[in-house]
Amino acid sequence: MTRQLQQATSDPLLASIFGGMIVGIGLGIVFRGKASTGGMDLAAQIVHKYTALPLGVCLAIFDGMIVMTATFVFSVEQGLYALISLFITSRTIDFVQVGFNTSKNMMIITEHPEQVRRILLKDIDRGVTVLHGSGGFTEENRKILMCVVQQNEFSKTTQLIKSIDPHAFMVTMNATEVLGEGFKK
Numbered sequence: 566m567t568r569q570l571q572q573a574t575s576d577p578l579l580a581s582i583f584g585g586m587i588v589g590i591g592l593g594i595v596f597r598g599k600a601s602t603g604g605m606d607l608a609a610q611i612v613h614k615y616t617a618l619p620l621g622v623c624l625a626i627f628d629g630m631i632v633m634t635a636t637f638v639f640s641v642e643q644g645l646y647a648l649i650s651l652f653i654t655s656r657t658i659d660f661v662q663v664g665f666n667t668s669k670n671m672m673i674i675t676e677h678p679e680q681v682r683r684i685l686l687k688d689i690d691r692g693v694t695v696l697h698g699s700g701g702f703t704e705e706n707r708k709i710l711m712c713v714v715q716q717n718e719f720s721k722t723t724q725l726i727k728s729i730d731p732h733a734f735m736v737t738m739n740a741t742e743v744l745g746e747g748f749k750k
Contacts, residue, residue, distance in 0.1 A: 668716060685712050
């Protein structure tokens with residue numbers, strides 16, 4: 566049935582990139598439906614269930630071992646193209662699983678923790694966790710504010726914090742799966 570279809574590209578890099586995306590989308594849909602295609606996918610799902618590793622990473626580990634072994638049979642160049650494809654497949658699976666729902670976990674150290682806390686609670690409408698720490702250099706006790714905001718709230722949040730304390734120290738990390746009040750249930 567597919568014999569009459571022409572090859573889309575003869576460039577192995579393009580084939581690796583787009584092949585990885587297409588496979589990742591397909592596997593992501595299967596995994597999102599709580600299903601499996603069998604084989605190494607099943608092993609990856611078991612490891613994912615009992616560890617904190619994303620499903621795409623688990624699959625990349627198992628498939629990566631197979632690709633590395635196949636490199637000895639075929640060629641190093643083909644193995645490298647396969648690793649590119651595997652990386653893109655892994656990232657695409659995770660993207661299909663999580664989607665655009667990435668949030669930002671902000672850790673804020675400021676001279677004005679109460680003012681910043683109030684702005685986060687009232688203006689941004691996000692909860693705040695107050696952690697207690699001490700400076701490694703100064704050894705002064707400080708409050709560290711932790712707040713998770715949606716991607717589209719991030720710029721406004723940093724601007725408001727900087728308007729209160731231009732010297733605030735902020736560390737921001739991607740939070741790809743946030744469960745709870747104000748986020749995914």
